[in-house]
Structure formats: C-alpha cells, structure tokens
Amino acid sequence: MKLSAIAKLIGASFSGSDKEITSMNTLSNATTTELSFVSNSKYIKDIANSNAGAIICDASTVKYIPDSTVALVVDAPYWEMARVTAKFAPALEDRESPKAIIGEGSIISPKAEVANGAVIGKNTTLMAGVYVGSNAIIGDNTILYPNVVLYRDCTIGSESIIHAGTVIGSDGFGFASNRLGEHKKIYHIGNVVIEDNVEIGANTTIDRAVFGTTLIKKGSRLDNLIQVGHNCEIGEGSVFAAQSGLAGSSIIGRNNVFGAQSGVAGHLEVAPFNTFAARSGVTKSIKESGKTFAGFPLMNHRVWLKIQVKLARLIK
Amino acid sequence: MKLSAIAKLIGASFSGSDKEITSMNTLSNATTTELSFVSNSKYIKDIANSNAGAIICDASTVKYIPDSTVALVVDAPYWEMARVTAKFAPALEDRESPKAIIGEGSIISPKAEVANGAVIGKNTTLMAGVYVGSNAIIGDNTILYPNVVLYRDCTIGSESIIHAGTVIGSDGFGFASNRLGEHKKIYHIGNVVIEDNVEIGANTTIDRAVFGTTLIKKGSRLDNLIQVGHNCEIGEGSVFAAQSGLAGSSIIGRNNVFGAQSGVAGHLEVAPFNTFAARSGVTKSIKESGKTFAGFPLMNHRVWLKIQVKLARLIK
Amino acid sequence: MKLSAIAKLIGASFSGSDKEITSMNTLSNATTTELSFVSNSKYIKDIANSNAGAIICDASTVKYIPDSTVALVVDAPYWEMARVTAKFAPALEDRESPKAIIGEGSIISPKAEVANGAVIGKNTTLMAGVYVGSNAIIGDNTILYPNVVLYRDCTIGSESIIHAGTVIGSDGFGFASNRLGEHKKIYHIGNVVIEDNVEIGANTTIDRAVFGTTLIKKGSRLDNLIQVGHNCEIGEGSVFAAQSGLAGSSIIGRNNVFGAQSGVAGHLEVAPFNTFAARSGVTKSIKESGKTFAGFPLMNHRVWLKIQVKLARLIK
Numbered sequence: 001m002k003l004s005a006i007a008k009l010i011g012a013s014f015s016g017s018d019k020e021i022t023s024m025n026t027l028s029n030a031t032t033t034e035l036s037f038v039s040n041s042k043y044i045k046d047i048a049n050s051n052a053g054a055i056i057c058d059a060s061t062v063k064y065i066p067d068s069t070v071a072l073v074v075d076a077p078y079w080e081m082a083r084v085t086a087k088f089a090p091a092l093e094d095r096e097s098p099k100a101i102i103g104e105g106s107i108i109s110p111k112a113e114v115a116n117g118a119v120i121g122k123n124t125t126l127m128a129g130v131y132v133g134s135n136a137i138i139g140d141n142t143i144l145y146p147n148v149v150l151y152r153d154c155t156i157g158s159e160s161i162i163h164a165g166t167v168i169g170s171d172g173f174g175f176a177s178n179r180l181g182e183h184k185k186i187y188h189i190g191n192v193v194i195e196d197n198v199e200i201g202a203n204t205t206i207d208r209a210v211f212g213t214t215l216i217k218k219g220s221r222l223d224n225l226i227q228v229g230h231n232c233e234i235g236e237g238s239v240f241a242a243q244s245g246l247a248g249s250s251i252i253g254r255n256n257v258f259g260a261q262s263g264v265a266g267h268l269e270v271a272p273f274n275t276f277a278a279r280s281g282v283t284k285s286i287k288e289s290g291k292t293f294a295g296f297p298l299m300n301h302r303v304w305l306k307i308q309v310k311l312a313r314l315i316k
Numbered sequence: 317m318k319l320s321a322i323a324k325l326i327g328a329s330f331s332g333s334d335k336e337i338t339s340m341n342t343l344s345n346a347t348t349t350e351l352s353f354v355s356n357s358k359y360i361k362d363i364a365n366s367n368a369g370a371i372i373c374d375a376s377t378v379k380y381i382p383d384s385t386v387a388l389v390v391d392a393p394y395w396e397m398a399r400v401t402a403k404f405a406p407a408l409e410d411r412e413s414p415k416a417i418i419g420e421g422s423i424i425s426p427k428a429e430v431a432n433g434a435v436i437g438k439n440t441t442l443m444a445g446v447y448v449g450s451n452a453i454i455g456d457n458t459i460l461y462p463n464v465v466l467y468r469d470c471t472i473g474s475e476s477i478i479h480a481g482t483v484i485g486s487d488g489f490g491f492a493s494n495r496l497g498e499h500k501k502i503y504h505i506g507n508v509v510i511e512d513n514v515e516i517g518a519n520t521t522i523d524r525a526v527f528g529t530t531l532i533k534k535g536s537r538l539d540n541l542i543q544v545g546h547n548c549e550i551g552e553g554s555v556f557a558a559q560s561g562l563a564g565s566s567i568i569g570r571n572n573v574f575g576a577q578s579g580v581a582g583h584l585e586v587a588p589f590n591t592f593a594a595r596s597g598v599t600k601s602i603k604e605s606g607k608t609f610a611g612f613p614l615m616n617h618r619v620w621l622k623i624q625v626k627l628a629r630l631i632k
Numbered sequence: 633m634k635l636s637a638i639a640k641l642i643g644a645s646f647s648g649s650d651k652e653i654t655s656m657n658t659l660s661n662a663t664t665t666e667l668s669f670v671s672n673s674k675y676i677k678d679i680a681n682s683n684a685g686a687i688i689c690d691a692s693t694v695k696y697i698p699d700s701t702v703a704l705v706v707d708a709p710y711w712e713m714a715r716v717t718a719k720f721a722p723a724l725e726d727r728e729s730p731k732a733i734i735g736e737g738s739i740i741s742p743k744a745e746v747a748n749g750a751v752i753g754k755n756t757t758l759m760a761g762v763y764v765g766s767n768a769i770i771g772d773n774t775i776l777y778p779n780v781v782l783y784r785d786c787t788i789g790s791e792s793i794i795h796a797g798t799v800i801g802s803d804g805f806g807f808a809s810n811r812l813g814e815h816k817k818i819y820h821i822g823n824v825v826i827e828d829n830v831e832i833g834a835n836t837t838i839d840r841a842v843f844g845t846t847l848i849k850k851g852s853r854l855d856n857l858i859q860v861g862h863n864c865e866i867g868e869g870s871v872f873a874a875q876s877g878l879a880g881s882s883i884i885g886r887n888n889v890f891g892a893q894s895g896v897a898g899h900l901e902v903a904p905f906n907t908f909a910a911r912s913g914v915t916k917s918i919k920e921s922g923k924t925f926a927g928f929p930l931m932n933h934r935v936w937l938k939i940q941v942k943l944a945r946l947i948k
Contacts, residue, residue: 092441092459111745113427113444113462125724128745128763129779131444131462131480143724145802146745146763146781147445149462149480149518161817163802164763164781165835167518170461170479173539173557175515181553181571181589183537185477185515199807199817202781202799202837203481203857205518205540205558221815223805224837224859225519225877227540227558227576237813241805242837242859243877243895245541245559245576247594255813260859260877261895263559263577263594273813278879278895279913279928281595296595297624307627308929311939408757408775429743429760429778447760447778447796463761465778465796465834483834486777486795489855489873491831497869497887497905499853501793501831519797521834521856521874541835543856543874543892561857561875561892563910579875579893579910597911612911613940623943 001087003054003070006035009087010056010080012072021053024081024088024189025211038064039078056081082176082184085210089187090152094134103140112144121158133169139196151208157196157218165203168192172207172214172230172248186210188230195219201226201242217254235272253289263296277301317403319370319386322351325403326372326396328388337369340397340404340505341527354380355394372397398492398500401526405503406468410450419456428460437474449485455512467524473512473534481519484508488523488530488546488564502526504546511535517542517558533570551588569605579612593617633719635686635702638667641719642688642712644704653685656713656720656821657843670696671710688713714808714816717842721819722784726766735772744776753790765801771828783840789828789850797835800824804839804846804862804880818842820862827851833858833874849886867904885921895928909933 003021007014022033027043030036030052037056038047047055047064054070056077065071074080097117102108104122111128114120118132121140126132130144133152140158144150148162151169156162174186190209194200194216201224208214209231216228219237227245228234234246235254244258247266256270259278264270268282273289276282281296294304319337323330338349343359346352346368353372354363363371363380370386372393381387390396413433418424420438427444430436434448437456442448446460449468456474460466464478467485472478490502506525510516510532517540524530525547532544535553543561544550550562551570560574563582572586575594580586584598589605592598597612610620635653639646654665659675662668662684669688670679679687679696686702688709697703706712729749734740736754743760746752750764753772758764762776765784772790776782780794783801788794806818822841826832826848833856840846841863848860851869859877860866866878867886876890879898888902891910896902900914905921908914913928926936 092443109745111427111743113425127724129445129463129761129781145783147463147481147761147779147797149445151461151480161803164783164799165463165481165519165779165797165837167480167540170518170540171477171515173517173537175537182535183553183555199803201805201839202802203519203541203797203835205481207517207540219814221805221807224799224802224839225541225835225857229558237815239815241879242861243559243875247557247576260879261577261893265594278897299628312931408759427743429741445761445779463779463797465761467777467796481779481797481835483796483856486834486856487793487831489833489853491853498851499869499871519835519857521797523833523856541857545874559875563873563892577893581910615944 003035006054006084006087007072010072010074010083012056012074012080014070014072016070019053023211024085025052027052027055029212035084037077037081039081056084076176076178079176079178079184082174082186085187085189086185088189090134090189093152097134100132115152127164136169145202151192154192154194154208156194157198159197160194161199163200163202163204163224166200166205168194168200168206169208170205172210174210174230174248190214190231192216198222204228207248223260229266241278275301277304319351322370322400322403323388326388326390326399328372328390328396330386330388332386335369339527340401341368343368343371345528351400353393353397355392355397372400392492392494395492395494395500398490398502401503401505402501404505406450406505409468413450416448431468452485461518467508470508470510470524472510473514475513476510477515479516479518479520479540482516482521484510484516484522485524486521488526490526490546490564506530506547508532514538520544523564539576545582557594591617593620635667638686638716638719639704642704642706642715644688644706644712646702646704648702651685655843656717657684659684659687661844667716669709669713671713688716708808708810711808711810711816714806714818717819717821718817720821722766722821725784729766732764747784759796768801777834783824786824786826786840788826789830791829792826793831795832795834795836795856798832798837800826800832800838801840802837804842806842806862806880822846822863824848830854836860839880855892861898873910907933909936 004018025034027046027050036052056072100114100118106124109128112126112130114132115134117135124142127146129147131149137155142160145164149167154169169192171188175183190212192214195218200222204226206228207230215233217236221239223242229248231249233251237255239257241260244262250268253272257275262280264282269285271289275292277294292301294301320334341350343362343366352368372388416430416434422440425444428442428446430448431450433451440458443462445463447465453471458476461480465483470485485508487504491499506528508530511534516538520542522544523546531549533552537555539558545564547565549567553571555573557576560578566584569588573591578596580598585601587605591608593610608617610617636650657666659678659682668684688704732746732750738756741760744758744762746764747766749767756774759778761779763781769787774792777796781799786801801824803820807815822844824846827850832854836858838860839862847865849868853871855874861880863881865883869887871889873892876894882900885904889907894912896914901917903921907924909926924933926933
C-alpha cells in the first residue's frame, strides 16, 4: 500500500516522495518498508533506533522523529494504527496460492480442510474436522485430533500432538478505544509458531501475534482449556496445567511449571526453572530461578503457607 | 399444547374451558397464551401483574393467583415446570422450514452446514465446520471462523467476527432437583441475540436463555474461553478478557471492562463504565459508575492494594 | 508385546521364561499378563498384593518384588514406564474393526464421522462435525451437538446430552521428566465412561484415564468449559458449574455441588452431599457430608464469611 494512501486514510498530511509500505510492525522490529506507530510515551525511547519507513504519531511526539523518517501526525495514533491494520490483514484464504503440499505417508481425513499454500510434512495425521489455513506449515509425525483449527500462516513443528478442539492462531484481544466507548479492531498480522515435540491439550486457545510471532518452544506441554495471549513466548520444556492463562506479550523462560487455574499478567518476564502453584497470579516479572511461588498477589510458597495459618488463627 | 394436556402431564387438576398454550415464560413476560410458574416466594409479587394464561404453583401459593388466571396446583412447581419445558422445546432441526437463504456475496464453505430456515446476509463468510441451526439469522459482512456453532433460533448481527470453536446458543445450566438428588432438565426455549460489530474470541460459550433472550449488545468485545450464562445481558461496548465468566441472568451495563479470569455471580446488575481487575469476583450488584474494583470478595481497587500491603506486613 | 522385547526397549536385564504382555496397569489393578511399575515409595505397599506379570522398578525397590514376579530394573522407572506406554497405545483408528453399527431411528449427520467398531444405540442423534472414535459406544436417545469429539474406546450412556465442542477422551496431562527438563509422553491407555442421563455443556474437556477409566456417573450435570482430569470419578447426580476443574485421580462422591470457577486438586476424595461455593479450591480430602465450603484454601463457608468481615475491619 502506498504511503500516500495510508496518510489519506488516516487524515494525516504527507509530502515528499511516496513509497510502498509492505506491512506494519513495532518500532523495534519495523524495517524501512514497514509502518510503525508511537502512542505511549514509554516507547519514545525506541524511536531513535527504529528503522521504520514511517511512523504514526501525534503532535506532541513528532519532535522525536528523525528527519529521515516520515511522520504521519494524527490526533489519535493508536486508533489510526488500528484502522490501518485492516488494510494489511491478509484475506481469510489465499485463493491464488498453489494447492497444499502433503508429505509422504500423511493421512488427511476427507472431512479435514487444508487451504491453499499449506505444507504438511511426512507421516502426519489430520483427523476429521481439522482446518489448516493458507500457508500454514506442519512438520513430520505430528497429529492434529478432530476439529483442531490452525489459522493461516501459523506453524506447528514435528513430533507434536494437538488434541481436539484446540484453536491456534486466532486474533488476539486487541483494539483501540475512543471516548465514546467504541472499539476499533486491531487486525493481527503476526502468526503463531509451535516448535517440535510439543503437546497441547483439548480446547486450548493460542492467539496469533499483532506483529511478529507468538512462540511455543520445543518440548513444552500445555494442558486443556488454556489461554495463551498474543505475542507470548513460552520457553523450552515449560508446562502449563489446565485452565491456566497467559495475557499478552509475556515471556516465560524455559522449564517453568504453572499449576492449574494460574495466570500471568501481560508484558512480564519470568526467569527459567520456577514453579507456580495452582491459582497463582503472576503480576510482576520474576528474576529469580529455582523458586516455588503461590497466591495472588504472588509470594514465595512458604510465605503463602504461613499466611494461611495466621489467617486461620486470626479467626479463632 | 392444550392446557388440559399440560395439567394431565403434571398431575394437576384442571377444570374450566380449555385453551391452547403456545409457550412458557416468566411471570413478568408471559402473554395470555403462555404458561408461567411460581416456585420461590420472592416472585409472589409478580403474580398480580402477570398476563400469563396459566400458572403452575403449589398449594401455599394458589391464593395469590387471580381468579381470571388458571392455576395448576402441584407439590413441586419447579420440577413440574421443568417437565413441561420438554414439551415446548423445538426439534433439533426444523426439517419443514424452507431451505436457508444466503445473501449475495456470502461464502459458505462446503464443509459448513446451514440448517433449514436460516437466513444469512450479504458478504458474510462461514468457514469449514461451521454449524448454523434452523431459523438462525446472521447479518452482513460477518465472519464465522472454522467450527463455530450457532444453535437454532439465535442471531448474530452485521460486521461481527466469531473466532474458531465458539459455541453460541447451547442450553444454559438449568435443572430442577428433588430430594433423591435427581435432576430434571429445564429445556431452554429462549435464544441468544448478538448485535452488530461484536467480536468474540475462540472457544467461548454463550448460553441461550431459558425463556427470552441472552443479549450481547453492539460493539462488545469478548476474548477466548469465556462463559456467558443464560439470560445475561452485556451492555454496549463492554469488554471481557479471557477466561472470565458470567453466571446466569446478570445485566452488565455499557462499557464495563472485566479482566481475565474474573467472574460475576448470577442475578446481579452492574452499572455502566466500571473496570474490574483480573480475578475480580463480583457477588453484589454495583450501582456506582466510573470505579475500579478488584478482589474476591470485591472491593475498591485501592482498598485491595492496601490489604495486600497489610497482609505482607502481618507475616513479618 | 513380548516381555523380552520390553526389557530390551528399556535396557533392563531379563532372564527366565518369556511371555506375552497384553497391556499396562497400576500395581493394584494389573493382571498376570499386564506390566506395572513402581516409581514412588508410597506405592511399595501395593507390591505384595499385586498380580502384575512384571514390574518396572529401580535398584532400591527390587527387593520388595516377590520372586514369582518378574522385575525389570532400570535407573528411572517412571521415564521407562512412559516409554513403554507408546507401545501399548492403540492406533488412532482401528481400520480393521467392522463398520460402525447404528441403531434403529438414530440420525447421523453426513458431516459427522463414526469410526470403525463404534456402536450407536437407538434414536440417538449425532449432529454435524461430531467425531466418534473406533470402538466407542453410545446408548439410546442421546444427543451429541455439533463438533463434539468422542475419542476411541470411550462410552456415553443413554438419555444423555453433550453440547457443542465438548471433547471426551483426550489424553490426560501426563509425562515423565528428566533432569534435562525433557518430558516423555505417557500415552493414555484407559478410557472415559459416561453413564446414563448425564448432561454436559459446551467446550468442556474430559480426559481419558492413563490406565482404567475416568468415570462420570449417572445423573451428573456438567456445565461449560469444565476440565475433568484423567482417572477422576464423579459420583451420581453431582453438579459442576462453568469453568470449574478437577485435577487427576480425584473421586467425588454423589450429589456434590461445585460452584463456578472452583477447583479440586489431584488424588483427593470428597464425601457425598457437600456444596462448594464459586471459586472454592479443594486441596484436601473431605470426609464430612452435608457441609458448605468456600475459599482457597478451603474452609467452612461460615468461617470464610467471618474472615471477609474481619479483613474489611482490619483495613479501616
């Protein structure tokens, strides 16, 4: 999409030489042909080092944008960014892609659907009711049980098992809101990548990234009815018990263990090798390793046990 | 169904002129051709103003029923009401309805199923594995991702997006129980109506009303793995993050925001424009607006923060 | 599989007369042709009475194994047990079983799939997108709404209703882990049995047993988005509200009622006829009956109410 057309769409003035914008991305990750945005003062620091081809910003932020970068100045950058995502969202299915490629020995149920452009490895099984979107990739020796849905452009590795009804790659929960209480959808241009040797239970949901990738690293184990928000990263060998949930953009180090019905807030980092008891609620980043936590708010598991005893005495 | 037949079914004596009963409803909403019931003394006040054609009640309540209304007197009104719902529940599919009507430009996957009597608007997409029940209605420019299930008689508006695996219109959790610990199913005769410009995430569940409508108003945003119980009403522009849940019959005002894993008990009213932190548990109606709440039991968010600090000190 | 082959697979020495091992099981339930294991000292007491044909154990435990039983000694019995489960896991579908048998009056959607060896009773309905695995059994007058998945070898009784998107029989959350943080899948050889007159909501998940059966007894009622872990047993007439969860191997007596978002930890027993408020977290076995509990950790509901009042005062 031409930069001039984007400027027109969002009502920003634009002069200078026009160029083709290929996609959208964060300030840190945008390339010279990508559009980015700044809507929160905590990201102003990322402007100087951004390679973005153009940046949507407001009048108070435009001064931080270097001369070499095009600034598209609007009143509500987050809202306008959301508006533009609709233009970069791919079609539901790529009808022009070539027919899907199915590897030797793979069994695709006649009741499964594999969209154009998908690539399925060897000895992989897609059972009845499975949907694999355009340009999705699945490795070798992987099983998708009935009614698993893999949205377009997402990837599952080899030697993996996805149980029935799990949804991988749905749009994350993202929208801009205005003062009238209206919400404008942020189309999710990113994807989900699930590495090798991962097992995911039934009716779990893993959202695709806004930009970039929601990543589940190799050897992880996710149980049933789990929510993984957009742009999360789950480290190698990590374990999540049933009904636990991760809000968006949290990065979980390797070999963490989360008990059932636990939760992690957004934009946190959890160091490797910790254990979180059932119902734990993680609201701050964890920098230590080898610890066991519990409670909401989160505390050391031993402290949590002590508090329970004290509370019990208090009542007597 | 004839009133005399209903009386016979539930073992109530009935004299007077017979008439056709067309459906069942609450005391407040029943029309003159509908059957209602009273099984809880707090609804006795609704009897006087009810237009119900007949009312199931017990011997202690019959005195409140006006002479102009037929009273069907039984020992266990709630149990007998449940028994009668089975007679008014429609068939799983209306084989006699005309073939579904599909609007111009809509794309229905050959692997989707649209039952008789359904009406689909223009430029709407139903992907593989979608099921749309008899007499369901979907507006224009709406997308149902793979394996979404819309039960019969339910409605989705225009410009809406429903992500994969979400179930709309399943029977709510309702049954009468007796002293032997047996449960008799209450068939859900109502439906779900989702207005325009609503986005619902993956594997969420929205139950149909017992009688009447479970209503999701325009501009709402629901994330993944959310439960909305029967007869709830979600106000315009309200937002529910993943794994939150609403028990039955609660009415949420416009532009409320519920954090992840929060919950609202049944039969409450929440005033507009409040925010509920993740894991909030709402057990009383909220009459204020513009506030932020947290905790279970629920409290002002600031108070909740103070309690956490005090608890931390207590333990030291 | 020959015992000698199993010994070779896991690197255990084996001498004596070889024999055919037909399956795997717990020490208590294994028959003379089944393989068992001991990896936790608390099960040493079960060795003496076990009928297992062979037992995987480590060097410190081999002394408890009677001379009449074959001991397969390895360094990591749990890991090796997991390795062997892969050999006893049945194929995804039994292609050699006879075609499914469908009872008189049953309606199977052309978009449903019923695998070989399944047996469906009379007047049962399988709607679009339903999957019924090999050798699964469903009784009479039962309804499976769209996109329900019943894995192979599982059973649903008569007069039951399973709402859309529910998954029955997926592998439980089980694996052995080593010091490198790698996990080896435990294939689940058991099944799920759901008795008569059970109603289960939408998008609920019920895991199959590792060995033996996950059992939902007659007359139970499960709402939406519930997790039932492997090897649980839910007593007659028990009731679980939405988003509640049961970890593995817990035994719930008859007519217990669990509120929404409640949870029960693994390996517990709950006596009959108790009520657990919403968000209850049960972490110890309950031996009393007729009580109401709340909170996490769990306490008598009245005590929980008092604590809330005291906490509220504390802050003032």
